[in-house]
Amino acid sequence: MKKILVTLAAVAACATLATPAFAGSKAAAPKTKAAAAIPVDREKAMTHLKNHVDYPADRAKILAACADTEEFTKEQKDWFAKHLPEGTYASADDVAKALGI
Secondary structure: OHHHHHHHHHHHHHHOOOOOOOOOOOOOHHHHHHHHHOOOOHHHHHHHHHHHOOOOEEHHHHHHHHHOOOOOOHHHHHHHHHHOOOOEEOOHHHHHHHHOO
8 A cells, every 4th residue: 555655646746747848849848948039030030041141051151141131130140149059051941940940
C-alpha cells in the first residue's frame, strides 16, 4: 500500500511540472518567444530578406544587408543580430525559420 501511495504522489508531482517543448513541436517555446518579441513586421522582414540579400548568404552577409538599410531601426537590427544563428542560409525562408518568424 505504501508503494502505491509513493507512486501516486510521484505521478501527481510530475503532472504539475511544465511540459517541455520539443524542437519539432509547433509549441516550441523559443520559437514562440522569438516570434512574439520580434520588433519588426514579418512581411517587411521577408521582403527585405528576399530583395536585398544574395543567397547563399552567411550570417555576416545577412546582417550587413540589414545594416545598410534605413527601413529598420537600430533596435530591429539589434534584434536580428541577437537572434540569427551562425550559418549559411540558402533562402529568405531559411533565415525566417532560423529566426522563428
